[in-house]
Every structure is written in C-alpha cells, then in structure tokens.
Amino acid sequence: MSQTITTTDRKPKPRPDVIGGHTLSMHVNNQPGVLMRICQVFARRAYNIDSLVVSQGRDPRFSRLTLGISGDPAGLDQIIKQCHKLIDVIHCTEHTPGDAVVRDMVLIKIQVTNAERRTEVLQILEHFGGKTVDLAETSMIARIEGDSEKVDAAIRLLSNYDIIETVRTGKVVMARGELGT
Amino acid sequence: MAKKQELDGAQALIKTLDELGVEYIFGYSGGAALPIFDALETVKTNIKFILTRHEQGATHMADGYARATGKPAVVLVTSGPGAGNTITGIMTAQMDSIPMIIITGQQVTWMLGKDAFQEADIFGITIPVVKHNYLVRNTNDLPRITREAYHIATTGRPGPVLIDVPKNVSQSPFTGDLDAEIDLPGYHPEEAFDIDEDSIEQAARLIAMSKRPVILAGHGAMIAGAEKELMHLATTIGCPVTNTLLGKGVFPETHDLSLGMLGMHGTAYANKAMCECDLIINIGSRFDDRIIGQADKFGANAKIIHIDIDPAEMNKMIRPDVQIVGDAKAALKLINKQISPLDTGEWLAKIDGYKKKFPLNYKKQGGLRMQQVLDELFEVTDGKAIVTTDVGQHQMWAAQFYRNDESWKWISSGGAGTMGFGFPAAIGAQFACPDDIVVAVVGDGGFQMTLCELATAVLAKLPVIILVLNNHYLGMVRQWQELFFDNRESGVDLDGNPDFAKLAEAYGATGLTVKRPADVRKRLEEAMELRKNGPVLINAECIKTENVFPMIPAGAALEDMLIEPPKYKMEKPVGST
Numbered sequence: 180m181s182q183t184i185t186t187t188d189r190k191p192k193p194r195p196d197v198i199g200g201h202t203l204s205m206h207v208n209n210q211p212g213v214l215m216r217i218c219q220v221f222a223r224r225a226y227n228i229d230s231l232v233v234s235q236g237r238d239p240r241f242s243r244l245t246l247g248i249s250g251d252p253a254g255l256d257q258i259i260k261q262c263h264k265l266i267d268v269i270h271c272t273e274h275t276p277g278d279a280v281v282r283d284m285v286l287i288k289i290q291v292t293n294a295e296r297r298t299e300v301l302q303i304l305e306h307f308g309g310k311t312v313d314l315a316e317t318s319m320i321a322r323i324e325g326d327s328e329k330v331d332a333a334i335r336l337l338s339n340y341d342i343i344e345t346v347r348t349g350k351v352v353m354a355r356g357e358l359g360t
Numbered sequence: 361m362a363k364k365q366e367l368d369g370a371q372a373l374i375k376t377l378d379e380l381g382v383e384y385i386f387g388y389s390g391g392a393a394l395p396i397f398d399a400l401e402t403v404k405t406n407i408k409f410i411l412t413r414h415e416q417g418a419t420h421m422a423d424g425y426a427r428a429t430g431k432p433a434v435v436l437v438t439s440g441p442g443a444g445n446t447i448t449g450i451m452t453a454q455m456d457s458i459p460m461i462i463i464t465g466q467q468v469t470w471m472l473g474k475d476a477f478q479e480a481d482i483f484g485i486t487i488p489v490v491k492h493n494y495l496v497r498n499t500n501d502l503p504r505i506t507r508e509a510y511h512i513a514t515t516g517r518p519g520p521v522l523i524d525v526p527k528n529v530s531q532s533p534f535t536g537d538l539d540a541e542i543d544l545p546g547y548h549p550e551e552a553f554d555i556d557e558d559s560i561e562q563a564a565r566l567i568a569m570s571k572r573p574v575i576l577a578g579h580g581a582m583i584a585g586a587e588k589e590l591m592h593l594a595t596t597i598g599c600p601v602t603n604t605l606l607g608k609g610v611f612p613e614t615h616d617l618s619l620g621m622l623g624m625h626g627t628a629y630a631n632k633a634m635c636e637c638d639l640i641i642n643i644g645s646r647f648d649d650r651i652i653g654q655a656d657k658f659g660a661n662a663k664i665i666h667i668d669i670d671p672a673e674m675n676k677m678i679r680p681d682v683q684i685v686g687d688a689k690a691a692l693k694l695i696n697k698q699i700s701p702l703d704t705g706e707w708l709a710k711i712d713g714y715k716k717k718f719p720l721n722y723k724k725q726g727g728l729r730m731q732q733v734l735d736e737l738f739e740v741t742d743g744k745a746i747v748t749t750d751v752g753q754h755q756m757w758a759a760q761f762y763r764n765d766e767s768w769k770w771i772s773s774g775g776a777g778t779m780g781f782g783f784p785a786a787i788g789a790q791f792a793c794p795d796d797i798v799v800a801v802v803g804d805g806g807f808q809m810t811l812c813e814l815a816t817a818v819l820a821k822l823p824v825i826i827l828v829l830n831n832h833y834l835g836m837v838r839q840w841q842e843l844f845f846d847n848r849e850s851g852v853d854l855d856g857n858p859d860f861a862k863l864a865e866a867y868g869a870t871g872l873t874v875k876r877p878a879d880v881r882k883r884l885e886e887a888m889e890l891r892k893n894g895p896v897l898i899n900a901e902c903i904k905t906e907n908v909f910p911m912i913p914a915g916a917a918l919e920d921m922l923i924e925p926p927k928y929k930m931e932k933p934v935g936s937t
Contacts, residue, residue, distance in 0.1 A: 260672035266492040269546040
C-alpha cells in the first residue's frame with residue numbers, strides 16, 4: 180500500500196525579518212464585525228497576526244481575544260492605542276510571560292507505519308506531557324499543551340517523523356495573581 | 361385594545377433624529393431607503409430635507425454644516441451606489457474629526473450576501489473611514505442605535521458614524537422603546553475632562569523655564585471651545601501663536617501675537633519660529649506631516665507639550681516631553697492657573713523682524729493672480745465671511761491671505777485633501793448660517809467635480825458666492841512637476857473648461873467673469889450685492905503658472921523652507937506624498 184502524504188506543514192524556516200512575538204489580550208463587544216475592525220487596525224499598519232483566539236466571555240455580551248502579533252516593535256504602543264480607540268473594544272493590554280500565564284495547544288497527526296517508530300513518538304510525547312487522542316493503523320494524533328516555546332520544541336522534535344498535519348490553537352493568556360487580563 | 365402609537369422602524373428613526381435636534385438631512389433617495397424617505401413625509405418633524413444632485417455633495421454639505429456650527433447634520437442615501445458615493449465625504453469628515461451621521465438604505469436582511477440588486481457591504485466598506493458604524497438587524501434597536509451614533513459622533517474626538525438600515529428593518533412595525541438608552545461599555549469620552557494633574561504641573565514648569573515659546577493651535581482647540589483660554593495663555597506669557605490649516609480662527613490671525621498658519625505653505629515667520637523656539641505648546645493639533653516635515657528634525661531643540669483628546673495621537677508622529685490627554689479647554693483652564701508672565705520681549709522682537717523681512721506678498725503686475733483676488737476678498741468681506749475651499753494652490757493662498765479672526769469660519773478639507781469639497785461645503789454652511797456671507801473659494805479642477813450642486817443652491821436661493829480661481833490647470837500638481845520633475849507637465853492641463861459664468865447662468869445663478877486685476881474689487885462688490893437674489897459665481901481668469909511660496913518640500917525639515925522660487929534643481933521629495 181502506498182500513501183502520499185499531503186501536508187502544508189513544513190519545517191519552520193528562521194525569519195530574521197520578524198521582530199516581536201507580542202501577546203495582546205482584548206475584551207470586546209460580542210457582535211458581528213468586531214473582529215474585522217480589529218484586523219484592519221493591524222493590516223493597515225503592516226502588522227501580521229500570528230495567532231488569534233476568540234471566544235465568548237462568561238458574560239455573553241462580550242468576547243475575549245488573544246492575539247499573537249509580530250511587526251515593528253516601535254509601533255506596538257500605537258497599535259494598542261488604536262485598538263483601544265475602537266468603540267467595540269472595552270480594553271486592550273499587552274502581556275509578557277513574566278506577568279501572565281501563556282498556554283498553547285497543538286494537535287499533531289503523524290504517520291507511524293511500524294511499532295518501533297510508534298514507540299519513539301510515544302516517548303517524545305511522554306516527555307512533553309502529551310497525550311494520544313487518536314490511534315489508527317498507520318497514523319496517530321497527539322495533543323501537546325503548554326507555553327508556546329514548549330509546543331514549538333515538541334513540534335521540532337516530532338519533525339524527525341512524518342508529520343501529516345498540525346493544527347494549533349494559538350496562545351491564550353491570563354494575567355497572574357490579582358491582575359486582570 | 362388599540363395600540364397607542366403605530367410606527368414603523370423608519371418613523372421611529374426620524375422621530376429619534378428629531379428629538380436629538382437634527383436640523384438638516386442632506387441626501388438622495390432610492391429604493392432601499394424608500395421607507396425612510398416616506399417617514400420624512402409622515403412624521404411631524406422640524407427636520408428639513410435637502411435633495412442634492414449627488415451623494416458626495418450631500419456628505420460635504422453635512423460636513424460644511426458641521427464645520428460652521430459644531431453640530432452634526434445627517435446624510436440619507438440609498439444602498440449600493442448611493443452608499444458608495446458617500447465614501448469620499450465620510451473619509452473627509454473622519455480625517456478632520458467632523459461629526460456626521462450617515463444613514464444608508466440597505467437590501468432586506470435575508471438577501472444580504474447574495475449579490476442582490478444594489479446590495480453593497482457598506483458596513484464593511486466604511487469600517488476604515490468612520491469613527492463607528494452599525495448594520496441594524498432589529499427594528500426595535502433603531503432609536504438606541506441612532507442615539508448612540510449621535511453620541512459617538514459628537515463627543516470625544518468627533519467623527520462620522522454610519523448606520524446601515526435594511527429595508528425590512530425600516531419597514532417593519534416598531535414595538536420597542538423610543539427612549540431606549542445608549543449602551544456603550546467601551547466608550548468613555550467623559551474621561552477627557554479628568555486630566556492628570558502631574559502632566560499639568562510638568563507643563564507649567566516647562567512654560568516657566570521657556571524663553572522662546574510658541575503655541576501651536578489646532579482644530580482640537582476649536583472643537584473644545586478653548587478660544588478664551590488660549591488667548592489668556594498667549595497674552596499672559598507673551599507667546600506667539602501659530603495655527604494649523606484647520607485651526608484657522610481659533611486665535612485671531614490679525615492679532616499681533618499671531619504667526620498665521622505654519623507648515624508646508626505656512627508663513628516663513630511661523631516656520632522660522634518653530635525652528636528657533638525652545639518650547640512648543642501644541643494645543644489640539646495632531647502633528648500632521650504637512651506641518652512637521654521631517655519628523656526627527658521637528659522641534660529638535662525645543663521641549664514639546666502635546667495636548668490632545670485622543671490618546672492615540674501621543675507619540676504617533678512626535679514624542680512630546682509632556683503629554684496631556686484630555687479636552688483642550690479643560691487642560692488650558694488648569695494650566696492657566698499656574699502661569700505667570702514670561703520675559704519674551706527679545707523673542708517677540710526677533711519674530712517681528714522675520715515678519716518684516718519675509719511678509720506674505722505677491723506681484724501686482726503681469727496679469728491676475730489668485731493671491732490678489734483673495735486679498736481683496738478679505739477686504740471686501742471685512743474678514744467676516746465663512747470661507748470654504750477646495751484643495752490645491754487656491755486653498756493655500758486662501759489660507760495665507762484670508763486671515764480668520766473667529767472659529768468656525770474656515771472650512772477646508774485638510775487631512776483628506778478632497779477636491780470637490782469646497783462648493784457643497786459652502787452650501788451646507790450657508791444653510792447653517794443663512795445670515796453670514798459664505799464664499800466657496802474653488803479651483804477650476806475641484807469645482808467641476810461637484811458643480812452639479814449649483815441646482816441645489818439655486819433651488820434654495822442661497823446667497824452663496826462661488827469664487828472660481830481659474831487657471832485652467834491642476835495648479836498644485838503642475839507646481840510640483842515644475843519644481844521636481846523638470847517641468848514635465850503630465851495630466852494637469854484642464855483644456856476644455858466650460859465658460860463657468862455661462863454655466864452658472866444656465867443653472868439659474870448669476871455668473872460674472874473677471875480678467876483684469878483692476879476689476880477684481882468691482883466684481884466682488886457686485887457679487888456681494890447680487891447674492892441677495894441667489895448664488896453668484898465669479899469666474900476669475902488667473903495667470904497659469906504662478907507657484908505657492910513659502911514651500912517646504914514634502915518630508916523636508918522646516919529649516920529647508922523655500923521662501924521664493926529656487927534657483928537650482930530640486931530633488932524629488934521622498935518623505936511624504
């Protein structure tokens with residue numbers, strides 16, 4: 180049996196042009212079009228959104244957004260203010276790993292055609308505290324969760340195997356201690 | 361049991377606008393807006409509807425109305441192309457912080473996204489050019505949304521707000537609360553009046569230490585109504601005041617302390633003062649690229665205090681030493697409590713020297729110049745007219761020669777630089793101020809973009825004067841081509857202009873023409889008399905190749921200002937457009 184692996188996931192290339200890796204958290208009105216307004220603030224200023232998590236808040240009138248962005252660091256302060264200026268944005272704050280807990284999760288589908296490789300993959304998963312969430316004859320899906328660096332590291336190690344595809348949630352953050360996010 | 365009142369959504373909308381005190385709706389009808397237009401007939405209201413000849417004209421009229429009164433007017437158009445034609449006007453208002461409410465008809469909700477007739481995603485299209493916008497999905501939301509739109513448009517840093525109203529939403533029965541309250545958890549304009557005391561003290565310290573201060577007064581000072589406080593500050597500390605294009609009139613330009621407008625085509629003495637001062641007190645200006653030139657050289661030897669109601673303006677173009685976020689009037693009131701006279705005699709004497717050495721002037725021989733027409737307009741109207749302009753050479757000369765002593769009398773598209781703005785804006789201003797002299801100073805290029813509104817002005821018998829400064833060229837672009845592109849003219853010759861005076865007559869207005877410098881005053885006085893019968897157009901045939909000076913090439917430093925035509929070949933500007 181021959182199987183063609185179709186995947187858009189490639190090994191990551193280093194990107195020296197990108198500065199940053201900033202995380203913004205926003206509390207916004209839960210209404211159609213709000214995301215469009217926010218995305219335009221970034222696009223107009225040539226910022227890329229690397230990750231984006233949106234979900235309804237505890238109070239369903241509001242949503243929580245966590246954005247991972249990269250771009251010119253000198254413009255970040257301006258971006259935050261421009262987001263804050265949107266009528267639909269209740270607040271917008273930048274978080275660093277020092278003041279906030281960051282969590283990211285990846286689902287990773289790997290081709291494993293023999294028992295030996297499967298064992299190796301499982302060992303790596305164990306090291307990262309990952310879980311197998313689907314196991315088929317020639318493939319498996321694993322789940323790895325942690326801060327973004329940990330998830331990056333796991334994907335890097337697993338890249339020695341035949342990865343069929345990966346899906347990442349993007350990071351979510353929560354401020355530590357008494358601070359609000 | 362009979363219902364007390366049976367309204368549809370459109371009627372609820374018009375009732376709410378009426379309650380909000382809206383005086384004028386400028387607009388153009390169409391299918392998707394039919395219920396709203398019908399409501400204008402069925403609801404008892406004091407709102408006056410003005411039918412324009414193009415939707416863009418409607419937006420500029422609402423804009424002119426707002427710039428003459430500080431109050432918003434409403435634009436009402438239909439969906440698709442009707443809504444699309446408002447974009448330029450909305451953008452113009454957004455760039456210059458002008459309150460405006462734009463109501464667009466829309467296809468019925470179940471047809472949205474299905475490419476139905478005259479359906480356009482105007483909500484999505486306008487997001488980048490509005491302060492806020494709405495697509496209304498429920499009829500009962502109309503009064504609340506209309507109130508929110510009005511509140512957002514008129515508070516904080518003002519701006520345009522668009523409400524897209526699908527036809528089924530405006531047509532359905534209204535069963536909600538007409539007095540529904542606004543609900544804007546993310547919008548707190550009241551914070552502008554809660555000013556950080558520390559920043560005020562820091563500012564007062566910088567002022568006390570300054571020997572060569574300059575006040576830069578912008579549109580924000582006018583919107584805040586800070587004229588008295590500004591005058592008190594300037595005269596108490598003995599500080600010269602320069603103003604932005606949109607700040608014309610907030611400090612009287614004929615006052616001894618006034619330097620007139622600064623920036624790309626500002627006065628030489630204003631720009632020299634900016635270069636040599638040791639303190640810049642910016643009151644409600646956003647440090648536009650047209651006034652700062654090369655950002656890293658702007659105010660390099662000065663301390664900078666920046667007062668702005670919009671926190672996002674802080675550090676955007678210039679990093680100030682003291683940031684005061686808040687209402688300009690409230691901020692100045694606090695600053696004024698902490699100031700005492702400064703010894704600026706030497707500084708003022710130096711500036712007086714510049715005023716004498718580099719006055720604004722022009723040649724009186726060799727044909728009719730726009731500067732002369734504007735200079736005489738200033739005299740004939742005693743500097744009291746509301747002047748609107750288009751964009752280009754005539755605009756800069758008008759800014760230089762028509763000195764404004766009062767706020768709300770200078771109406772010009774600054775940030776967006778919209779050609780075709782001046783004439784419809786004058787119509788809006790004349791509706792707002794029927795007893796004022798309103799003069800639309802326009803070029804032959806811009807006027808032809810919106811001249812169809814002659815019909816609107818004639819129909820309303822508006823006593824508006826349209827001064828067409830006609831050089832048969834897109835003069836400002838030609839000036840740049842002469843200075844920076846080896847005088848290669850490309851796309852600037854307006855060969856084929858109509859006879860503007862005859863055109864005015866064809867619409868039923870009065871048309872006059874002036875060609876000789878000696879006749880200017882006579883024609884202007886004639887127009888002042890004839891305007892009692894309705895619009896008067898003066899076609900002033902001006903010489904073709906005059907250039908505006910002083911000039912700071914785009915992106916160059918203020919100190920690189922050209923006071924007269926350069927004798928050497930200029931580099932192409934790269935810093936800004």
